[in-house]
Each structure stands twice: as C-alpha cells, then as structure tokens.
Amino acid sequence: MTYFSQFKPSPDPERRQRIPDPADACLPFEYLNDRDFEVLVYFLKSDAVGGSRVRLMQGTSERGRDVVVYDGEHRLSVIVQCKNLRTRLALKDLVDELAKLALHAFREPGILSDREVQYELWCPRGVTETAGDLFFEWPTGWTEAVARGAVERVSRKYARLKKLRWEQVRGAVLERFPAQTRPQLIEGTDISRRVRANTKVYREFFDAMVVAPLNEVRSAVSEEVWAAVADASGLHRQLSDVDIRRVVDRISTFPADTRHATFSGYVLGVPETLIAQLNRKEFQAFAEASTQATFSVYKAIVEALSRQALVSAGQFRQMVRPDHPAVAPALLKVMLMSAMLKLRNLPARFMPEVPAASAYQNASFDERVGAHIAEMFGEYQRCLAGYDPKVHAPASDEELRYRIAITALNGATTKETFETALRTSLRKYESELKSALERYLELVPRDLMVLTDTVTMLDDANLRTRVMDTFARLEVLRGSAILPE
Incomplete structure (x- = not known):
C-alpha cells in the first residue's frame, strides 16, 4: 500500500494543533513543518481539480516532486515543489531543485510528460530577486553555465545521480528539460488567499473564527x-x-473626531476645533511635524544602505580580487541603484534621477552594469581633467581622485576599450557578483511604515518588554550590544 493512500482529503479540524492567524496578508506558514505544508498544498490542489487526479508524494525520494496533478485523460499536467523556508529561496538553491528534477527525468523519462508540464514552486517566503528573474524569464536564464554548475552539485549530493556526467545529460538538461517545463512561482500572499478561501483547509491548519x-x-x-x-x-x-x-x-x-489624516499618516487626539484655528505658519509646522518621523527614518535607512553598499563592494574586492580594478566600483553602482529602486515608496527627494527606471528594474545583472559603464568612464575622465600637478598638492582630493581614475581605467583611453575590458572581467566573476548583490538586496526593505506615540516604554510595561525583546534579537544578529555602553 502506497504511503498516504488512505489519507482522507476532507481534513479533520482536531487532528493537529492549529496555528493562530494574525490577520496579516500572509499566513504564518513558517510554523508548519515541511510535511504539513505539503499536505496543505495537496488539499488545495485536490479541491481545485478533484482528489482522484492529485497525488501526494511520500516525502522521501520524491525526485523533485511533492505533489503531482493529472488531467482528465490521466496525463501529467502539473508538478508541485514545496519550499516552506524561513528565508527567501536563493538562485543557487532554485537551480539545484530544477537540475534535480531534470536529472531524475533523464534517468526515468516517465517523471515528465512528452508535452509541456507546469512546474509550480510553492514558496511562502518567496525567492530572491535573481531567482525570480530565472522564473519570469524562463528559459533565458537556464544557460549552460548555470545548468552545468547545478548538475555537478546535485550529482555529488544524491547517490542515485552520482554516475551522471554533464556530457551525458547535456542535451536532456539544457534543451529538452526547458521545453518540457513551464515554471510558475506561487508565494505567501497568493497561498494565503487560496487557504482562506477554502474553509476546510483553513480550519485544519489555522486557528481563527471563520x-x-x-x-x-x-x-x-x-x-x-x-x-x-x-x-x-x-x-x-x-x-x-x-x-x-x-x-x-x-x-x-481616540474619538473619531480627533483622528486626522495627514500627508503620510495620522495624528490622533488633537481636537479639530483647535486645528481649525491654526494660522498658516502653525498649520505648516503641524503638517511637517506629522511627516518628520517617517522621512527621518527613510533618510537614516538610505544612508545606512549607502554605507553598507560600500562595505559590501569592498568585501567583494578583498575576497574575490578581480583582475580589473573597476569591477568593484561597477558592483557598487548596481547595488546603490537597485536598492533605491527597491524602496518603491521612497520620497522623491531621496531618489536619484533614474532614466528609464522601470527598464532598469526589469534588467538583468549584465544590463544593469551596462547602464553604468558610460557614467563611470565619464566620471574617471573628469577626475583626470580636474587634476593639475602644478596646482594640487600630493594627497589632496584632486590628486586622490586622479589616482583612483588612473587605477580604474587600467590603461584604457576610450570608452570602448574600457567597456570591453570591464565586461570581460565581469563575465569571469558573474556568479560571485550576483551573489554579492543578492546578499546586499536582502537588507533592503520594499516598504516602510513608522508608528510613533506619546506613550513610551517608560509608561507601558508591555511595550517595555517588547522593546527589550527587540534589542535582544538585534544583539544576537549583530554579535554585540546594539546600544553603546
């Protein structure tokens, strides 16, 4: 008898301890163990297409498949891979999962169909930016370098695949596999919507009044x-x-008539009769003060991200030691621009001018670097032109910028020669550059909201406990006290 063959598609609400629903856009899937999450997905797919056409795999040796779905003619139509992680799925892990499925399909052709199959990745925490690019531009990013690296890693990891070599599987992995699969990413908010719309499944796993x-x-x-x-x-x-x-x-x-919407939030508690009596200067000060906290936090975040980009680019240069001195500066440019664009609600006064910003956001890493090459060459030329050894003393700002430009140009005298040499070097370190950018962008928030109050931790014991818990978590991540001694 196959594993889970007796599993009833109608869930029993008392079967497991249910998780409280905090009423966020995304349910707390991280509190489900991996198997329970797979069962949840199985329930959803069963109710969507009919239980007899959906199969839940055993949880071990599933060969890159957690749930499989068949069409009305009993042909494979959907493969589901579940990744209930605590962090977003990285590009390397995604390509390894795809390679694992491709290699098992090479060994056992029946795993995939002779026609296109939908490959669904159910990942509540989502994927990193570069991993998302692979999904949304499939199969453009499934290059020989990416696929071969994944095949080599996966074949070393799994005993069944150890004897497979790239030369043997190249055609199946690089050409046939992309034609057989149509990837689709399903993230936390979408999964949450489906769960909440299915009362049986919702009550099986989560604790809330329906x-x-x-x-x-x-x-x-x-x-x-x-x-x-x-x-x-x-x-x-x-x-x-x-x-x-x-x-x-x-x-x-706060009574309803003391809640006032401002430019970026609310001010609560001030009688509207008082606000109505404010003169122009007082009202301007009131409006500016109501937005100051949000803008101040934005400004602090932008400054911190700028510093961290410089640190990250410096660490890349020290660890990788690229053969062209402008590689790290190019990475720094991409980091800063990508971060600013990710902060989608950033006030305009903190946003640099971005020609074709939407095109940049959708561009590949190589295209993003290309957008900065002319800018970099122009900056270096201005540094050269702005230095006069008869006027500027050694160690002056002008002399320092001149030496930086000479080093970065690496002998190039035209934009074309500079670009050719830089792109050649960038291609050598493409994987390391993308990883560095990916790690940096993990630090960048997509949005920001600031709530402040006249009640402080000195007035509220519960808030004081919450603040101390927050500091304790930060100190663990930081490795030292978050506040100076």
Whole structure:
C-alpha cells in the first residue's frame, strides 16, 4: 500500500494543533513543518481539480516532486515543489531543485510528460530577486553555465545521480528539460488567499473564527445595527498578533473626531476645533511635524544602505580580487541603484534621477552594469581633467581622485576599450557578483511604515518588554550590544 493512500482529503479540524492567524496578508506558514505544508498544498490542489487526479508524494525520494496533478485523460499536467523556508529561496538553491528534477527525468523519462508540464514552486517566503528573474524569464536564464554548475552539485549530493556526467545529460538538461517545463512561482500572499478561501483547509491548519465576508455582512444589516455590533463585540481583541492588538487598542482610545489624516499618516487626539484655528505658519509646522518621523527614518535607512553598499563592494574586492580594478566600483553602482529602486515608496527627494527606471528594474545583472559603464568612464575622465600637478598638492582630493581614475581605467583611453575590458572581467566573476548583490538586496526593505506615540516604554510595561525583546534579537544578529555602553 502506497504511503498516504488512505489519507482522507476532507481534513479533520482536531487532528493537529492549529496555528493562530494574525490577520496579516500572509499566513504564518513558517510554523508548519515541511510535511504539513505539503499536505496543505495537496488539499488545495485536490479541491481545485478533484482528489482522484492529485497525488501526494511520500516525502522521501520524491525526485523533485511533492505533489503531482493529472488531467482528465490521466496525463501529467502539473508538478508541485514545496519550499516552506524561513528565508527567501536563493538562485543557487532554485537551480539545484530544477537540475534535480531534470536529472531524475533523464534517468526515468516517465517523471515528465512528452508535452509541456507546469512546474509550480510553492514558496511562502518567496525567492530572491535573481531567482525570480530565472522564473519570469524562463528559459533565458537556464544557460549552460548555470545548468552545468547545478548538475555537478546535485550529482555529488544524491547517490542515485552520482554516475551522471554533464556530457551525458547535456542535451536532456539544457534543451529538452526547458521545453518540457513551464515554471510558475506561487508565494505567501497568493497561498494565503487560496487557504482562506477554502474553509476546510483553513480550519485544519489555522486557528481563527471563520465568518462571512465583511462586505456581505454589512450589506445584510443596517448601518445602525452594524455600528452597535462592532462597538459591543470588540472584534479587534480577536486578533492574535500582539503588535496589531496593541496598535488597534491604542487607536480605539481616540474619538473619531480627533483622528486626522495627514500627508503620510495620522495624528490622533488633537481636537479639530483647535486645528481649525491654526494660522498658516502653525498649520505648516503641524503638517511637517506629522511627516518628520517617517522621512527621518527613510533618510537614516538610505544612508545606512549607502554605507553598507560600500562595505559590501569592498568585501567583494578583498575576497574575490578581480583582475580589473573597476569591477568593484561597477558592483557598487548596481547595488546603490537597485536598492533605491527597491524602496518603491521612497520620497522623491531621496531618489536619484533614474532614466528609464522601470527598464532598469526589469534588467538583468549584465544590463544593469551596462547602464553604468558610460557614467563611470565619464566620471574617471573628469577626475583626470580636474587634476593639475602644478596646482594640487600630493594627497589632496584632486590628486586622490586622479589616482583612483588612473587605477580604474587600467590603461584604457576610450570608452570602448574600457567597456570591453570591464565586461570581460565581469563575465569571469558573474556568479560571485550576483551573489554579492543578492546578499546586499536582502537588507533592503520594499516598504516602510513608522508608528510613533506619546506613550513610551517608560509608561507601558508591555511595550517595555517588547522593546527589550527587540534589542535582544538585534544583539544576537549583530554579535554585540546594539546600544553603546
């Protein structure tokens, strides 16, 4: 009897300890073990296409497949790979998973169909930027260098695949496999939407009260009844996320007529009768103060990311020691521009001018570097032109910039020769450069929200505990005290 052959597709709500739903956009899948997450996905696929057409693999020796789906004619149509990680899936790990499936399909052709099969990666935490590029531009990024490196790593790792050599599998992996697969990435918010829409699965794995959609409830009762029910029930107290509950509880202490929307948030507690009496100068000061905290945090983040980019580029130069001196500066340019574009809600005054910003965001690493080569060559030429040994003393700023430019140009006298030499060197270190950029971009937030209050940790014991817990986590990551002694 095959493993899980007796598994009932109708979940039993009492079978496992359910996880509280914090009411975020993404459910806390990280608290599910790997097997439970695979079962969750199996339930969703079964309910979507019919249980008899979906198979849950055994969890060991699954050969790159956790769930497989067949069409109405019993032909393979979908392969699902589940990756319930604590961090985003990196490019190297993704290509290794693809190579593993390709190699098993080479050994056992029945694993894949003779026609195109959808390969779904269910990954709640998502993937890194470079891994996403591989998905969205498939099969452009599945180059010989990428596929061969993955095949060599995977064949060393798995006993069944140890005897396979690149020359033997090249055609199957590099040409046939891309034609057989159509990758699709399914991330946390999409998975959460599917789970919440399936009441059986939702109640099997998560702990929350399942109710009718809010718009349906509101349409069924009068505004007066709705207001009375909401006021009496204290619905926000059902939230299981401590931070959300504290914020909602705090907001609820302010009467509605003292909650004022400002340019980038809210100011609560000031009577509107007072705000109405502010003169132009006072109102301007009020509006600017209400946005100052957010802009100040943005500015601090941008400055920290700029410094960290310089540190990361320096570490790359020391560890890799590229044969062209402009490789690390080119990496620095790409890091800074990629970070600024990732901060999509960054206020315009902190954003550098970006011609064709959307094109840059969608560009490959090589194309991003190419966007900066002319800029770099021009900067170096200005450094050369701005130095006069008769005027500028040794160790002056002008003399230092001159020496930097001479080193970076590496003998090139034209943009074309500079670009050719730099691109040749960049190709040698492509993997290391992408990894360095990927690690750096992990530090960059996509969005930012700042909440401040007149109630501080000195007034609130729960907030004080929360602050100390936050500092403790930061000190573990930092390896030293986050605050100076």
